[in-house]
Amino acid sequence: MPRPRSEQARQSVLAAxxxxxxxxxxxSVTIEGLAAEAGVSKQTIYRWWSSKAAILGEALLEGSxxxxxxxxxxxxxxxxxxxxxxxSTQAGDGASVELARALIxxxxxxxxxxxxxxxRLADPIVEQIVARLEVARSRGDVRADLDAAAVADQFIxxxxxxxxxxRPMDAARADAVVEVLMRGIG
Amino acid sequence: MPRPRSEQARQSVLAAxxxxxxxxxxxSVTIEGLAAEAGVSKQTIYRWWSSKAAILGEALLEGSxxxxxxxxxxxxxxxxxxxxxxxSTQAGDGASVELARALIxxxxxxxxxxxxxxxRLADPIVEQIVARLEVARSRGDVRADLDAAAVADQFIxxxxxxxxxxRPMDAARADAVVEVLMRGIG
Amino acid sequence: MPRPRSEQARQSVLAAxxxxxxxxxxxSVTIEGLAAEAGVSKQTIYRWWSSKAAILGEALLEGSxxxxxxxxxxxxxxxxxxxxxxxSTQAGDGASVELARALIxxxxxxxxxxxxxxxRLADPIVEQIVARLEVARSRGDVRADLDAAAVADQFIxxxxxxxxxxRPMDAARADAVVEVLMRGIG
Amino acid sequence: MPRPRSEQARQSVLAAxxxxxxxxxxxSVTIEGLAAEAGVSKQTIYRWWSSKAAILGEALLEGSxxxxxxxxxxxxxxxxxxxxxxxSTQAGDGASVELARALIxxxxxxxxxxxxxxxRLADPIVEQIVARLEVARSRGDVRADLDAAAVADQFIxxxxxxxxxxRPMDAARADAVVEVLMRGIG
DNA sequence: TGGTAAACGAGACGGTACGTCACGTCTTCGC
DNA sequence: GCGAAGACGTGACGTACCGTCTCGTTTACCA
Numbered sequence: 115m116p117r118p119r120s121e122q123a124r125q126s127v128l129a130a131x132x133x134x135x136x137x138x139x140x141x142s143v144t145i146e147g148l149a150a151e152a153g154v155s156k157q158t159i160y161r162w163w164s165s166k167a168a169i170l171g172e173a174l175l176e177g178s179x180x181x182x183x184x185x186x187x188x189x190x191x192x193x194x195x196x197x198x199x200x201x202s203t204q205a206g207d208g209a210s211v212e213l214a215r216a217l218i219x220x221x222x223x224x225x226x227x228x229x230x231x232x233x234r235l236a237d238p239i240v241e242q243i244v245a246r247l248e249v250a251r252s253r254g255d256v257r258a259d260l261d262a263a264a265v266a267d268q269f270i271x272x273x274x275x276x277x278x279x280x281r282p283m284d285a286a287r288a289d290a291v292v293e294v295l296m297r298g299i300g
Numbered sequence: 301m302p303r304p305r306s307e308q309a310r311q312s313v314l315a316a317x318x319x320x321x322x323x324x325x326x327x328s329v330t331i332e333g334l335a336a337e338a339g340v341s342k343q344t345i346y347r348w349w350s351s352k353a354a355i356l357g358e359a360l361l362e363g364s365x366x367x368x369x370x371x372x373x374x375x376x377x378x379x380x381x382x383x384x385x386x387x388s389t390q391a392g393d394g395a396s397v398e399l400a401r402a403l404i405x406x407x408x409x410x411x412x413x414x415x416x417x418x419x420r421l422a423d424p425i426v427e428q429i430v431a432r433l434e435v436a437r438s439r440g441d442v443r444a445d446l447d448a449a450a451v452a453d454q455f456i457x458x459x460x461x462x463x464x465x466x467r468p469m470d471a472a473r474a475d476a477v478v479e480v481l482m483r484g485i486g
Numbered sequence: 487m488p489r490p491r492s493e494q495a496r497q498s499v500l501a502a503x504x505x506x507x508x509x510x511x512x513x514s515v516t517i518e519g520l521a522a523e524a525g526v527s528k529q530t531i532y533r534w535w536s537s538k539a540a541i542l543g544e545a546l547l548e549g550s551x552x553x554x555x556x557x558x559x560x561x562x563x564x565x566x567x568x569x570x571x572x573x574s575t576q577a578g579d580g581a582s583v584e585l586a587r588a589l590i591x592x593x594x595x596x597x598x599x600x601x602x603x604x605x606r607l608a609d610p611i612v613e614q615i616v617a618r619l620e621v622a623r624s625r626g627d628v629r630a631d632l633d634a635a636a637v638a639d640q641f642i643x644x645x646x647x648x649x650x651x652x653r654p655m656d657a658a659r660a661d662a663v664v665e666v667l668m669r670g671i672g
Numbered sequence: 673m674p675r676p677r678s679e680q681a682r683q684s685v686l687a688a689x690x691x692x693x694x695x696x697x698x699x700s701v702t703i704e705g706l707a708a709e710a711g712v713s714k715q716t717i718y719r720w721w722s723s724k725a726a727i728l729g730e731a732l733l734e735g736s737x738x739x740x741x742x743x744x745x746x747x748x749x750x751x752x753x754x755x756x757x758x759x760s761t762q763a764g765d766g767a768s769v770e771l772a773r774a775l776i777x778x779x780x781x782x783x784x785x786x787x788x789x790x791x792r793l794a795d796p797i798v799e800q801i802v803a804r805l806e807v808a809r810s811r812g813d814v815r816a817d818l819d820a821a822a823v824a825d826q827f828i829x830x831x832x833x834x835x836x837x838x839r840p841m842d843a844a845r846a847d848a849v850v851e852v853l854m855r856g857i858g
Numbered sequence: 859t860g861g862t863a864a865a866c867g868a869g870a871c872g873g874t875a876c877g878t879c880a881c882g883t884c885t886t887c888g889c
Numbered sequence: 890g891c892g893a894a895g896a897c898g899t900g901a902c903g904t905a906c907c908g909t910c911t912c913g914t915t916t917a918c919c920a
Contacts, residue, residue, distance in 0.1 A: 116864030117916045123866075141409040146906060155867045160908065215408045218464065222405035223327040225466030232465060257483065264476045268454060271461035275453070278404065278460070279418060280411030290450045297443070298484025302895030303885040309897080332875060341898045346877065488869030489911040495871075513781040518901060527872045532903065590836065591780035594773045595699040597838030604837060629855065636848045639833070640826060646836070647829035650776065651790060652783030662822045669815065670856025678892075704880060713893045718882065 119162070126152035127159060128173045136209050140170065140216035167220045171231050174217060184242045190250045191296045198269060199288045205273060206282035214277035240266040268295060305348070312338035313345060314359045322395045326356065326402035353406045357417050360403060370428045376436045377482045384455060385474045391459060392468035400463035426452040454481055491534070498524035499531060500545045508581045512542065512588035539592045543603050546589060556614045562622045563668045570641060571660045577645060578654035586649035612638040640667055677720065684710035685717060686731045694767045698728065698774035725778045729789050732775060742800045748808045749854045756827060757846045763831060764840035772835035798824040826853060 130152035134143045145166060149156045163169045182200040185193045204210060217235070221228025243266040250256045272291050276283045283291070316338035320329045329352060335342045349355045368386040371379045390396060403421070407414025429452040436442045458477050462469045469477070502524035506515045517538060521528045535541045554572040557565045576582060589607070593600025615638040622628045644663050648655045655663070688710040692701045703724060707714045721727045740758040743751045762768060775793070779786025801824040808814045830849050834841045841849070 116862085116918080117866075118864090118918090120865070139409060144906060145908085149867095153867085155869085156908080157868090157910090158866060161865080215411070219405060219408035221464055222401050222408060223325065225401075229465050229467065261476050261480060264473075264480050267461070268458065268477070268480060271457040272454065274461055274464070275457035278407055279415050281415065287450075290447050291454070294447060294450050294454060294484075295480065296484050298480075298482050301885095301887040301893065303897075305896070330875065331877085335898095339898090341900095342877080343879090343899085344897065347896075487867070487913045489871075491870070511781065516901065517903085521872095525872085528903080529873085529905090530871065533870075587780050587783070591777060593836050594777035594780060595697060597773075601837050601839065633848050633852060636845075636852050640830065640849070640852060643829040643833035644826065647825070647832055650779055650832070651787050653787070659822075662819050663826070666819060666822050666826060666853065666856075668856055670852070670854050681892075702880065703882085707893095711893085713895085714882080715884090715894090716892055719891085 120158075123152070123154050123158055124162065126154055127163075127169060128176060131169050131173045132177060132209070132213075135170075135173075135212045135216050139212065140219045167224055167227055170216055170220055171227065174213060174231060175234060181239055181242075184246050186246060186249060190246075190255050191292065193246065194292045194296065195289055198292055199285045201273065202276070202283040202288040203285070205277060206284075211277055211280065211282060214274070215280070218274065218278050236270050239270060243269065265295060306344075309338070309340045309344055310348065312340055313349075313355060314362060316340075317355050317359045318363065318395070318399070321356075321398045321402050325398065326352075326405045353410055353413055356402055356406055357413065360399060360417060361420060367425055367428075370432050372432060372435060376432075376441050377478065379432065380478045380482065381475055384478055385471045387459065388462070388469040388471070388474040391463060392470075397463055397466065397468060400460070401466070404460065404464050422456050425456060429455065451481060492530075495524070495526050495530055496534065498526055499535075499541060500548060503541050503545045504549060504581070504585070507542075507545075507584045507588050511584065512591045539596055539599055542588055542592055543599065546585060546603060547606060553611055553614075556618050558618060558621060562618075562627050563664065565618065566664045566668065567661055570664055571657045573645065574648070574655040574657070574660040577649060578656075583649055583652065583654060586646070587652070590646065590650050608642050611642060615641065637667060678716075681710070681712050681716055682720065684712055685721075685727060686734060689727050689731045690735060690767070690771075693728075693731075693770045693774050697770065698777045725782055725785055728774055728778055729785065732771060732789060733792060739797055739800075742804050744804060744807060748804075748813050749850065751804065752850045752854065753847055756850055757843045759831065760834070760841040760843070760846045763835060764842075769835055769838065769840060772832070773838070776832065776836050794828050797828060801827065823853060 127148055130148045131143065134147060134151065143166060145156060145159055148154075148169070149159055159169070163172070182197060182204060184197040187193055205214060217228070217231060221232060240263065244262045247256060247260060247262040247265065251258060251260065269291070272283075276287075313334055316334045317329065320333060320337065331342060331345055331352060334340075334355070335345055345355070349358070368383060368390060370383040373379055391400060403414070403417060407418060426449065430448045433442060433446060433448040433451065437444060437446065455477070458469075462473075499520055502520045503515065505523065506519060515538060517528060517531055520526075520541070521531055531541070535544070554569060554576060556569040559565055577586060589600070589603060593604060612635065616634045619628060619632060619634040619637065623630060623632065641663070644655075648659075685706055688706045689701065692705060692709065701724060703714060703717055706712075706727070707717055717727070721730070740755060740762060742755040745751055763772060775786070775789060779790060798821065802820045805814060805818060805820040805823065809816060809818065827849070830841075834845075
């Protein structure tokens with residue numbers, strides 16, 4: 115019989131979070147500010163979320179970080195270059211960088227929640243890479259003993275590090291990363 | 301002519317910061333708490349540091365993060381494995397992880413200060429790697445067109461990412477990273 | 487629609503102010519001290535009062551300074567003596583002296599607020615005197631051209647001055663004042 | 673061998689106190705402000721004065737509050753009117769009012785020091801009045817049993833009260849006071 | 859077609875920490 | 890050894906948000 119949860123209030127809060135992230139950075143987001151911006155009472159926020167980080171988490175999982183598809187052609191190196199360039203470019207626009215930095219800020223504060231979020235967000239990317247490398251392996255394009263997950267980690271670590279430093283990668287740097295990973299050092 | 305700055309107060313504050321990081325994490329470090337723990341007045345802190353982040357920066361630059369030497373033998377892969385394992389191990393103890401996470405937290409909040417700090421801390425490591433790869437290049441152990449700085453970035457990005465997730469690398473994972481970088485994908 | 491102002495908090499603060507005045511004097515009353523003593527947060531005080539002086543004002547207007555009634559018999563001099571003695575005695579106990587001294591301290595600091603408070607507190611007394619002297623005039627006990635308000639001012643000025651010096655008047659001095667005012671100099 | 677106390681520093685401090693009183697009121701006078709304004713170190717102030725109040729005291733006793741002479745003619749009422757009007761007028765200019773209000777503020781805070789200061793400042797005035805009334809008594813102009821000190825107190829109390837309220841007396845009000853005191857109520 | 863119970867906005871409440879100001883003490887150096 | 894300069898520990902200032910708690914209002918379900 116009770117009134118059901120207001121979806122509109124929920125969306126207002128998530129939108130307010132995204133807006134606040136874009137304009138001020140995660141650290142200066144406040145619950146009071148979100149409530150005011152969203153036209154919602156503090157109580158409503160506390161009723162449905164346990165912390166600022168939880169709101170961020172929901173906002174991230176919903177309006178999610180961009181992840182272009184990894185193409186499958188005959189040229190693995192070209193595929194990776196195309197995909198990683200696209201990803202770096204997409205991640206380079208202001209709003210996405212701030213989302214990523216906010217994710218990092220939360221993770222640096224609460225490793226547990228952060229690891230869970232990172233997993234949810236990174237898993238689809240890892241799967242794509244692992245699948246693509248599996249294809250390549252079956253074609254004999256890569257070593258049979260390649261640690262595909264380790265490669266995926268490298269890509270993600272580089273992207274995170276670039277976002278963290280607020281120094282998003284341009285195409286040249288993205289290509290350099292792919293180059294190093296494709297050919298190795300020696 | 302006035303009384304000179306108290307070096308003892310300065311050291312107390314930095315020590316208090318390191319202790320607080322180890323026990324509570326950067327986010328719950330408080331200027332008031334530092335002052336109390338250090339036996340110093342808030343005013344003294346505000347006189348010499350502009351923010352919590354600035355104190356962290358000084359603490360990091362001083363009692364710096366550990367960085368083992370990169371050995372130079374005939375076997376580049378073995379050298380990198382030895383060095384990166386040692387670094388991962390050292391970085392794995394509680395205090396160091398918290399220092400690194402704090403650095404990341406600051407950087408996620410203040411990209412400018414964070415970038416400066418990261419540069420100051422990462423530069424010596426990058427130099428070591430670049431120099432070692434130069435030696436390798438002159439011996440013909442690596443490709444002539446290798447982007448040594450990109451390789452160094454890979455190592456640092458992986459270390460940071462591991463620290464961020466609170467999932468420090470063990471020897472096996474460290475070796476996997478070196479393996480991928482040494483041999484490349486194909 | 488929000489929760490209404492807590493009358494209990496308000497009373498606690500006023501009581502804490504009165505207690506602090508009695509034990510320490512207005513100058514060493516502290517908002518923090520009041521808050522602690524009243525079991526109230528600082529924010530609650532700042533929400534409802536604009537300054538320490540405003541709290542004092544409310545405390546004064548509420549638990550007001552004592553003012554005995556001016557009797558009306560056939561003997562004006564005896565009435566004034568009785569009334570002024572009573573007033574001086576009442577005003578002489580520790581708590582009342584401190585209230586009066588606090589009022590003076592506020593007034594010396596903020597003439598505007600002080601004047602308003604003095605008016606609110608003095609007006610009833612002035613009215614009593616003016617009314618009593620009007621009765622006396624109609625009986626022919628006083629000069630027709632007497633400036634009753636000036637007389638009232640004299641009484642109040644003397645009381646204030648005595649409180650200010652922390653030298654409350656005893657019956658003899660109170661009588662001397664009445665004597666001078668009744669008979670004049672010549 | 674020791675350097676003697678600098679009279680110049682002393683005068684600078686007293687001048688700074690008078691200037692600060694005139695422009696801001698006693699409550700917002702600050703030792704640090706005085707030191708800066710006087711071009712003197714805090715230590716020098718603390719070496720020679722025990723408190724802000726002590727500086728005010730010295731400033732008052734030195735550049736003293738105005739006190740016109742009480743004339744001695746055949747007409748006592750006229751003499752008192754002339755004198756009290758002059759005193760009210762002199763006391764009415766901005767700087768003097770602020771000096772008086774500062775004196776009251778100190779007294780309201782520290783009754784002991786305040787009483788001492790009031791005595792030093794009021795005594796000459798009281799003496800003048802007592803002497804004048806003595807002359808009047810010997811001429812038969814006033815009652816033989818007049819309490820001259822009580823009369824003097826009335827004048828001083830009225831002046832203080834007027835200064836306290838920041839409502840300096842004009843000639844008419846001053847005359848009204850004299851009128852009441854001269855002729856009494858009846 | 860009400861009644862009713864939870865969700866909502868508003869915002870007061872006790873707190874903690876913020877960054878600033880002035881206190882009174884101290885240390886240093888120049889005169 | 891006085892005095893200017895100013896660092897120090899202390900403690901109050903007034904502000905911002907925290908998370909909790911009433912309030913009175915709104916609204917969807919169920920009787």
